[in-house]
Amino acid sequence: MADRHSRHRESGERRHRSRRSASRHHVSSPEEPRSGHGSRRTLSVDAIAALNEANAHGVSPRGSEEELERRRQERRERRRREQRAKADRDEYREVSTESPRAHRHRESRSTQLPPPSPPPPIQPYEDEDVASDYQSERRERRRKRTSKAHYESPRDPYPDMGHHDERESRRERKRTKKVAAGGSAATKKVQAQPKGAWQHMRGGGTNASTSYDSFDSKVEAYDDGEPRKKGFWTKKRILIGVGISIVILIIIIVAAVVVGKKGSKKSGSSTDSGSSASCLKCNLPSEDSIPSDAPDYLNPFNWYDTIDFNVTYTDVTVGDLPIMGLNSTWDNSAAANALVPALDEDWGSYADRPARGVNLGGWLSLEPWITPDLFAYDSSLGIVDEYTLCTYLGSSCASTLEKHYSSFVTESTFAEIADAGLDHVRIPYSYWAVEVYDDDPYLYRTSWRYLLRGIEWARKYGLRINLDLHALPGSQNGWNHAGHLGPIGWFNGTNGTQNVARSVDVHDRLSKFFAQDRYSSIISHYGLANEPKMTVISPSEVINWTETVYAMVRANGLNNSIVVFGDGFRGLANWQGEMSGYGDNMALDVHQYVIFNNEQIVYNHSEKVRYACDGWTQQSEQSMDTSTGFGPTLVAEWSQADTDCATHLNNVGWGNRWTGTYDTGNASDPLRALTPRCPAMDDTCSCTSANADPAVYSDDYKQFLLYFAEAQMDSFEAAWGWFYWTWWTSEASWQWSYKKGREAGILPQKAYDRTFHCNSTDIPEWSALAEWY
Template structure:
């Protein structure tokens, strides 16, 4: 058995009489160690500058899908750059300009925008290219769709984000982000990166649509003390969505869906409950904050790159004028309009909500606003008197009632004038999960219970108004729909299209949902209950064509 010493002596003898190996020469070895140390220090310094905040960034890059992460090679980002300027921590970098810049317009970052743009695309042969004038919307109405539930969350559109025990009280974006705390960023950005993609806009174009309404909330611009919302991340997704619309010739309706304080107290404003916009202790403060939001937005969207693509500029989604002082809402609307125009948004029509006060009440209001339009949302199912209509009556109401309302609103002698329907759907029940708020039940089965009891509906409101009212069939997947039900859904959709095109056009609510197919334009196309091209209809409100749908159970 050899000792360690004998092995050493044997190895030592291997170079006796020859040049000693470099690694046995102490001077050269110390020089090599010194060089390696300097190189290591340089690598550490470069990494600290180029990849700040890499701890969470590595995790995000691992989670991202479809992003070409090799594009980040050599991208220089200053240490300490905020996340909205640092592509190393973005979950999705597809089609973003990754060259770092802290430049702003209207105090809003341009990071991610490419320098050039091309407005030569057209959505289809029925409409002009983006760099050509659209013309009169009363003669060529918009045919569009909302990408709702994306940058402004809505529980019924993405119920998976609200899959918690009801006792936890997670009912809106406010309570969700408050619960998630530091995890809100990763959860919501994953949603932003996956729920709407470039393919969404390609499919919208292919469906024969020509406009897209993009709801977003004030925290894309600013947050305030006590806000748990995810600040600024949705901003770059909004900008990229506009660029994807540009790629497919789709004009954009900018929709500020959630305002400081909440303009209606509904979950899609960000926070369910109190209305603190133009109302309550902070009503005036939140009104001013909302104007400041529009000051920054309108300065940004007055840039030449948005001149051809922003067709509508929305001031406030669904202000609840049945609750808010009407004179305050009208004054705020006038002030916001003036601000937007002063800041250079000149081509887009400025849009404001009808406030649910009744279209006839808008006759003679805000008459001094040039190129402005009234935005009305038409649904049967949130009205306890209309939801009970059977399918034949629902189609008839769309053809007669809504056509009459549209024509009266378009006439300045009886209404405001220019009117568009920015939300409508094919849904014939309010059965979809979380549609009426998380845990509130529905009118259809008489289980609609509100926290304060003021709006409770405890008797069934399906057409039979009895215990046969069930949501089972109403919530069935599209693959289980009967031929008769499909016939109704398509006729109901085409009736609404026909009615709303008597005005400035329409925007279907919504492009896609996780599991509410009657609300999804995409799923409706797949099921064959919408025209293959939005500009082609087989039913144009000829009342003699409306069948009785007698073979369809009224409970459906």
């Protein structure tokens, strides 16, 4: 680079020196050649003769009037030439070294031939005006020769850009503009092009070099064509370019903000129950690979989320249920933790190794108290369950619920469950994942693929699955978590028999699908019906249905899963002798809560822990003994909550027992509680503290909640294990979320490493705790 710079300065040395007026006296010695604008040339014969004639006649300083006028005119001409020279010099200094004009200055000097050997020196003239005439003539001839040599170069890369005559006239007009009427040099500043403008506007943006040589090559190409138009159009281009840049910048900023906001709105997954991927549909196939008539549940372009789904189109079904979204291979080598076997190993007896699990309630079967944000409507609209929600939303029910399915549970949910020392997951889902009937407003089959993806994520972390059909056609209990709050239409009502047949068909299809080999090691429990209300439905009819469905699913090949049936609120002791002979292939599911019982919710803090250790342990042991109970028993729902204060927990608008506002609307309902049922049983009973953030809990209250939870774990492990209700709640309800409770220190960090043990830990009295919250 240094050599290039040096070479350039040698060929155009005066580029960095001020110009000298040719009309001024200058003495040159033979030893020191003059530096001039062009190369020195010897005088012609005619010029020498003219000089000799002028010297012979002499020039008087005081001649005739014509002579005086001639001299004055020459002086004026000389001054104009000096002013033009000064203007050119000033302009040269002002022009940016990156501008095309600066390149032209460099090029005009660097392309000239090196000066020949100097001729004998010419003595200075005594008469200044005569010398001025000669120098003016000499300079004009040199300027024309240089201009012609420069513009008539045979190299012409841009031949369509005009001729040198037009270019010369433009330069002359430009020089004229720089001279004011009074003869002073104009001070108008030449606007330099922005950095890089040369390359972009002239097509030299690629492989551009920063050396002077490469710049000169671009200048030569530029000067052989028509120069850029300046003035109005140049400014217009700049303004247009700036405007376009601003618009693009605004679009980028807005897009970034929108994406950021979308990411921050992922309720349960991204910020709370797990991390969701930033791109929900990054693995779409070619659109022409999906048949145009494919239904939505087989068309990934109509899905909200395709993360970890196999989007290769297939209409293959098993049990008339689509396999679309599944990969053809799977890996059962993972274990949930070091204390339990991997999926491809036998679990052994649940009596010896009880399950420690958690529910994913409120995910695929909605419950208003778990996701109150989905039910935040005016009470006058009567939106109290999934049926009325989808009826109200109409066509937008699909997008609303699929966004919920996508964000409420993600892969990180299962990673966190395993990290908590849990080894099983119970997944509640509803019959409309399989089929819809009549005028059902439910979202058909969308939840099916999210169920399948959830199972695959559980597999990745070694978690076994308890499949729980939470809602049957017609509703098996009439509660909101069965889809439709109201009368029971399963067995009961006008369509009771038809709904029973439909429920059998649903299990026929489900059992055929999950009988596939890929599920033989991961589906540990297969639930038939969540909480059938046998206080209203005939127990004998439900028992007959249970045995019928059990025989069918086994015939369909579902042989490695334990079939689970609900206790129906009959009481564990009443199941002794029922459905005998199934051994360890069938298990009774009981849900244990003190807060939904008017007689137990009034227990104080120490009494609740004591009841968990004594009462529920005794029930578990008795139920496990076939002489006093059914036999295999598990507790698939329980909680550390000691109040029923969570919003919408007892159905939307029904109040709560704790403060005495629980009204079912049925005056003869023994479950109503219209007087306060907190331990104080007076007007001091309040839900404010119970619903508060655990950060404000006292140390005593935190200890009570931890001990109450761990006492229940101890008790239920006397049977076949437990599943906490539930993993996540979208708002408050801290005592119902295993994830939130663990973070708050009111649930153990590892489910298998606990502080409290019923047989070795003293139960404190917690006398300092108030008994009204």
